[in-house]
Amino acid sequence: MGEPAIAVHGLRKSFGTKEAVAGIDLEIAAGSLAGLVGPNGAGKTTSLSMMTGLLRPDTGRVVVHGLDVWADPPAAKAIMGVVPAEARLFERLSGQELLEYAGRLRGMPAAEARSRSAQLLDVLDLTADAKRLVADYSTGMRKKAALGCALIHNPAVLFLDEPLEGVDPVSADVIRRLLTRFVGSGSTVLFSSHVMELVEQVCDHVSIIDKGKIVATGTTDQVRGGKTLQQAFIDLVGTKASGAEGLSWLGSSSS
Amino acid sequence: MARLLVQLKLRLLTNALRSSRPARISFIVSTFFAVLVAVGTFVTLALLRGQSAPVTQTAAVFTVFAFGWLILPLFTFGLDGTLDPATLALYPLRTRPLAVGLLAASATGAWPLANVLGLLGVTVGLARGVLGELTAVVAVLLQVLFCITLARFVTTGLAGLLRSRRGKDLAAFLVIPIFALYEAFTQVVPRLAAEGKITATTFAGIDKWLRWLPPGLAAHAIQDASAGHAGAALLRLGLLAAVIAVLGGLWIRSLDRALVTVDTSTQSSAVHGASLPFARSGIRGAVAARYLIYQRRDPGSVVRWFITAVVMVAASVSTIRTPHYHVALILSAVIGAGMLCIFQANSVGITGPAFSLEATALAGARSLRGYFSGRDLALAVIAVPLLAAVSFGLAAFAGHPADGLWAVAIDLAAIGAALALSSLYTVVLAYPAERRAGTPLPTAAGGHGGQAFAAAMGSLFGVALVSAPAILAVELTSSVPGAVRVPVLVLGAADYGIVLAWAGVRWAAAIADHRLPELFQVAARSKL
Numbered sequence: 180m181g182e183p184a185i186a187v188h189g190l191r192k193s194f195g196t197k198e199a200v201a202g203i204d205l206e207i208a209a210g211s212l213a214g215l216v217g218p219n220g221a222g223k224t225t226s227l228s229m230m231t232g233l234l235r236p237d238t239g240r241v242v243v244h245g246l247d248v249w250a251d252p253p254a255a256k257a258i259m260g261v262v263p264a265e266a267r268l269f270e271r272l273s274g275q276e277l278l279e280y281a282g283r284l285r286g287m288p289a290a291e292a293r294s295r296s297a298q299l300l301d302v303l304d305l306t307a308d309a310k311r312l313v314a315d316y317s318t319g320m321r322k323k324a325a326l327g328c329a330l331i332h333n334p335a336v337l338f339l340d341e342p343l344e345g346v347d348p349v350s351a352d353v354i355r356r357l358l359t360r361f362v363g364s365g366s367t368v369l370f371s372s373h374v375m376e377l378v379e380q381v382c383d384h385v386s387i388i389d390k391g392k393i394v395a396t397g398t399t400d401q402v403r404g405g406k407t408l409q410q411a412f413i414d415l416v417g418t419k420a421s422g423a424e425g426l427s428w429l430g431s432s433s434s
Numbered sequence: 435m436a437r438l439l440v441q442l443k444l445r446l447l448t449n450a451l452r453s454s455r456p457a458r459i460s461f462i463v464s465t466f467f468a469v470l471v472a473v474g475t476f477v478t479l480a481l482l483r484g485q486s487a488p489v490t491q492t493a494a495v496f497t498v499f500a501f502g503w504l505i506l507p508l509f510t511f512g513l514d515g516t517l518d519p520a521t522l523a524l525y526p527l528r529t530r531p532l533a534v535g536l537l538a539a540s541a542t543g544a545w546p547l548a549n550v551l552g553l554l555g556v557t558v559g560l561a562r563g564v565l566g567e568l569t570a571v572v573a574v575l576l577q578v579l580f581c582i583t584l585a586r587f588v589t590t591g592l593a594g595l596l597r598s599r600r601g602k603d604l605a606a607f608l609v610i611p612i613f614a615l616y617e618a619f620t621q622v623v624p625r626l627a628a629e630g631k632i633t634a635t636t637f638a639g640i641d642k643w644l645r646w647l648p649p650g651l652a653a654h655a656i657q658d659a660s661a662g663h664a665g666a667a668l669l670r671l672g673l674l675a676a677v678i679a680v681l682g683g684l685w686i687r688s689l690d691r692a693l694v695t696v697d698t699s700t701q702s703s704a705v706h707g708a709s710l711p712f713a714r715s716g717i718r719g720a721v722a723a724r725y726l727i728y729q730r731r732d733p734g735s736v737v738r739w740f741i742t743a744v745v746m747v748a749a750s751v752s753t754i755r756t757p758h759y760h761v762a763l764i765l766s767a768v769i770g771a772g773m774l775c776i777f778q779a780n781s782v783g784i785t786g787p788a789f790s791l792e793a794t795a796l797a798g799a800r801s802l803r804g805y806f807s808g809r810d811l812a813l814a815v816i817a818v819p820l821l822a823a824v825s826f827g828l829a830a831f832a833g834h835p836a837d838g839l840w841a842v843a844i845d846l847a848a849i850g851a852a853l854a855l856s857s858l859y860t861v862v863l864a865y866p867a868e869r870r871a872g873t874p875l876p877t878a879a880g881g882h883g884g885q886a887f888a889a890a891m892g893s894l895f896g897v898a899l900v901s902a903p904a905i906l907a908v909e910l911t912s913s914v915p916g917a918v919r920v921p922v923l924v925l926g927a928a929d930y931g932i933v934l935a936w937a938g939v940r941w942a943a944a945i946a947d948h949r950l951p952e953l954f955q956v957a958a959r960s961k962l
Contacts (some may be wrong), residue, residue, distance in 0.1 A: 233793060233958075235951045252950075253797035261794040266785030269724065271731040274704045274723075280710060283720035284795035289713030310704035312731070314599045328791055 182245060182335050184209040184367035185230065190239030193224055195432040199225040201391035202239070205407035207369055207384060209244070209335075212362040213299060214399075215371040216408075217388035220415055222369040226263055227340050230369075231261045243336050257285070260329030264340040266321045270314035274305050274324050277313055279326035292331065304353050319350030330361070337361065339370035343377060355381060379408040382385065389416040439535035443542045460870075465544045472548035475499075488560045489657040490641040496649030499549060503581035505612065507589045508596065508605045521569055529690045533682070536689075540582045549578050556656055564658030569667050573652040576671060576739050580648045580678050586686040590692050606733035606874030610740050621748045648677050705731075717801050721792075721808025722730025722815075727780045729816055734784075737874050738777045739820060744769040759832035763841040764905055766828055768898050770821045771848030775893035778813060778856035780886070782869040784876050784955050789957035793950055802943035802950075810853045810935050817852075821845040839920045843927035847904030848897055850931025854938025855896045859889045863946045866959035877962055904930060 185207040192200040200222045207213045217223050228234035232240045232248050232255065241248040246255040264408055276294055282292025300309050303323040308316065313324060322342060329337060337358075343351045359381060360366050372378050378385060379399060385408065386396040394415050395402050404412050447461070479495060482488035517908070540546065553574045561570035596599035644650040648865045651674040659667035689776030713841045749769045750762035782789060796805055822842045829838030865882035867874075878886035904927045911919050946953060 231794060231796070233716070233790065233954050253801070256797045258793060261790070263787070263790045265787060266790065269728075269788045271728050272724065276705075276710050276727070280720055280724055281711065281791055282796065284717060284792060286717065286801075289710070289719075293709055312599070329794075368748060405475055 182209070183207055183242075184211065184244055185369055186240075186242040187226075187230060188242075189239045190226065190231060190241065192222075192234065193237055197344055199391055200229065200236075203388070203391070203393045205393060207367060208360060208363050209367050211367055212382050212388065213359060213367070213369045214382035215369060215386050215388060216373070216375065216378055216412060217371075221388045221416075222391040224340055225391075227338055227369075227371055230247045231259060231260070231338050232256060233263075241286055242424040257332075258335040260332070260334035260337040260344055262322070262325045262329045262337075262339040264344070266318075266325040267388065268313045268321060268325060268328070271312060273310050273312055273318070274300060274320075274327075275309040278327045282331040285332040287332060295331050296327065300333060302353075302357060303327055304350075317347075318345040319347045321351060322346050323350055325422055326357065330343055330357075334366070336369070337369045341372060342370050343372065343374055351377075357366060358412035375407070375412060379403070386413055387412060404411045406418055424426075436535040437529070437539040437559070439539040440542050440841055443539040457825060461795075468544040468548040468749060472552040475548075475552030476555035476558075479553065479560070480558035484561035487641070489653055490557055490644075492560050492656070493641060493644040493647075493650040493653035496553070496653050497647060498658045499553065499577070499642055500581050500584065500649045502730065503585045504588060505608060507585045509899065510653060529686055529693070533686045533689055536547060536586060536814070537582060537682075540586060546578065546582065547593045549581065550574060553577060560637040560653070560660065562660035563662075565662070565667075569659035570656045570669070570673060573655050573674075576674050577649060577652040580652075580674065580907050582676055583681045583685060588657065590685055590688045593692050600778070603733045606737060609737050609874050611757050613737075613741060614744060621751045622671070625751060640776050642841050648674050650679075687805060693938070715808075717796070717804030718808040718811065721805050722811040723808075725809050725812030726815065729812065734869075734874050738773075739816060740850060742755075742770055742777070743824050746775055746821070747828065750828050754828055755833050759829075759834065760837065762832070763828060763837060764844055764908070765872060767821060767825055767841055767844040768848050768905075769894070769903055770824060770899045771817075771852040771901065772894040773846065774813065774817050774849065775852035775856045775859075775897050776890045778852070779859035779889040779893050780808075780864055780878075781856065781860045782864045783860075783960050784917065784958040784962070785957055786867070786962040787958050793902055793954040793957070796950070797947075799943045799947045802946045803939055806857050806939040806942050806946075808937075809859070810939060813853060814849060814935070818846065821849060836916060839916070840923050843920075843923040844901060844904050844908060845927075846931045847927040847934075848901040848931075850934035851900035852899045853931075853935040854941075855893060855900065857935075857938040857942035858945075859892060861949060861953065862944045863889050863892075866951055866956055866961075868961040876960070877899060879959065879961065900934060 181276075183206040183362045185205065187203055187205040190200055191198070195286050203222075203226060215223055225234065229239070230243075230248065232252050236249070243255050244258055246258065248255040248259075252385070269280065272280060275293075278296030278299055279289070279292045281297055283289055287295070297306075297309075300306050303326065305320060305323055305327070308320060313321065315326060322345075326339070326342065329339070342354055342358075346354065355377070358370075362368055380398050384397070385402045387394050387402065391419045395411075399408065402408065406414070443472050454456075463503075475495065479492060485491070532954065554571070556574060557567055557570045561567045589596070592601065596605060622668060623632060641650070645654050650672045655667045655670035655674070658664075658670060709724040712723045715722065720763035727776065729739070746766045746769060748791050750766040753759060753762040756762075785792075792805065796802055822838075822845055825845055826838035829835050829841055865885040866879040867876035868879045904923075907926065909922060911923065
């Protein structure tokens with residue numbers, strides 16, 4: 180592997196006495212579509228926030244295409260796109276205004292930002308809603324709009340936190356196809372997700388995080404080890420006993 | 435059903451006491467005010483005894499209460515879980531028992547009880563004799579029942595709208611007339627009453643109209659019964675009961691419809707002119723465009739500007755028509771800019787999690803200077819004409835319209851100070867904000883009240899202090915001819931304001947450059 184697109188070394192973050200990220204190391208090759216999976220509270224969002232310059236780490240380095248995110252934020256941010264977890268956007272802008280704003284914040288000329296936003300809205304199937312306020316968008320539309328904002332400056336690396344959480348199958352398919360196309364052009368994607376089937380289908384690289392540590396990383400086949408990703412994940416992070424014995428009344432055969 | 439829904443309402447009320455500290459404080463404050471309203475209303479109505487036309491004032495008080503019941507549920511729609519029929523639509527309930535239950539739930543709580551107890555002041559103030567007293571009790575109960583049915587009818591009819599973004603916006607705008615009425619009653623009415631321009635006879639004509647409205651019917655029934663006209667009293671109470679029955683019938687039909695009507699709260703229309711303005715001005719232009727759009731489309735922003743104008747007027751009302759009117763003009767300008775500073779002193783916090791878009795794109799002092807200067811430009815585009823218009827209006831009201839010109843000079847300097855200080859405060863004192871249901875303006879999230887108080891005090895005193903050179907210049911040049919004095923003052927103050935704002939931009943950008951992740955974490959914790 181040449182120079183990795185994303186290189187993370189010894190990243191740590193504690194909140195009070197709780198260690199949210201306990202020293203992770205990660206390398207993602209350029210042109211890779213990588214998944215970061217883990218149970219709730221495993222440290223996915225904290226890790227992605229530190230990788231994207233939104234949360235200051237206690238220790239560790241994040242290097243994106245040779246640029247240190249925390250030593251040279253302007254240069255690193257210029258080549259990164261970020262879709263945060265909840266896709267909270269500027270609700271009082273229309274979809275078109277929002278994408279244009281994202282482009283112009285990145286220093287793009289207004290005409291180019293306008294033209295790219297129109298193209299992205301078209302690909303994201305949002306053209307018909309381009310002049311509606313984001314406040315009136317559904318969850319799927321918000322996620323697509325957030326993805327458009329993250330892509331408008333054509334970043335080399337795209338970070339997405341739970342991009343398909345609460346998204347309907349049609350919107351999910353649009354997002355999936357766009358990410359695949361983006362990676363096909365040589366760019367890199369790292370996204371966190373709970374949806375193992377999706378990660379298994381589209382990712383060529385998977386990292387499993389649990390209790391703030393990377394417990395497995397490699398190509399999807401390596402991490403699966405001949406099993407489904409779901410099974411490999413459960414084997415690695417463990418699972419709580421169901422405890423359903425107490426629900427003897429549940430089910431149509433009970434009264 | 436009635437018992438179940440009353441228990442639900444009581445559970446919701448007691449849970450408020452057990453939940454978060456702010457919710458507990460809100461509950462205690464609300465109950466305290468309910469007690470105050472009950473005692474205040476009872477005493478006010480009781481003191482009408484022996485006055486010339488107690489029925490007129492009683493009818494007016496009854497009407498004010500009905501108006502309150504009409505308006506307030508629109509604000510508290512998201513707070514009271516029993517107000518929205520959609521929350522009950524999934525349960526197998528018949529409409530009539532449900533309606534009775536909802537009515538009983540509405541009558542439960544401190545405020546309905548405060549209404550009944552307060553309005554019973556009529557038993558002392560207006561009622562005479564056994565028949566009068568009996569009629570008073572019935573009339574008060576019918577009046578409160580009318581208020582509750584009216585509130586239920588309006589909230590059920592508007593439930594779909596109130597759940598939608600547009601409905602919430604409209605409810606937020608209702609703050610504007612209510613705030614204006616509050617200021618008028620607390621500032622203007624006492625002054626006009628002291629000047630003898632408002633007396634009891636001023637309202638004499640109103641009764642011609644009020645007596646035929648349901649609250650007026652209740653008040654006049656008590657008057658009739660007290661005067662021995664039992665038939666007329668009974669007729670009025672019967673008419674009031676019929677109005678309540680018709681309103682109740684309409685409400686049940688509307689409830690029936692609301693339980694099976696599809697939710698249209700996500701339907702919306704398009705906005706005009708979907709491209710951002712200021713295309714040639716880079717990041718500064720983009721941020722200015724975004725801020726300017728928000729000042730227009732965000733109800734909270736519109737309310738803020740309105741409050742600024744009203745507070746400017748209210749601050750000057752006691753002295754504007756006196757020989758010391760110039761003090762009122764100075765005070766008004768400084769307080770207007772102070773309000774601008776207070777409202778923008780946490781602009782990162784009130785931007786909320788959407789700040790992630792800006793935090794991931796901006797880096798380096800240069801782009802952050804563009805960010806803060808864009809924000810300042812958008813705010814100045816509204817603040818300068820607004821404060822100038824209020825200053826000119828007040829100067830004209832004082833009878834010295836030309837003095838509005840030097841007042842504008844103070845406006846310009848104070849606006850510059852407000853922009854500079856609010857830029858600094860937002861990068862140093864930023865705190866998470868949260869919007870509670872029923873309030874259009876976000877407030878400090880739990881545990882951050884101290885920062886909000888510090889920013890508010892720092893805004894008012896800071897703007898006054900930094901504007902002092904302009905105020906001194908105005909005071910020291912009062913003997914200079916206006917043709918020379920005004921242009922020099924206005925241009926000098928404008929330059930001073932611009933320099934202040936620019937210094938604020940540079941300083942805030944330099945600080946934000948080192949604190950951007952921390953500022954984002956604050957914004958991300960806001961709940962808007």
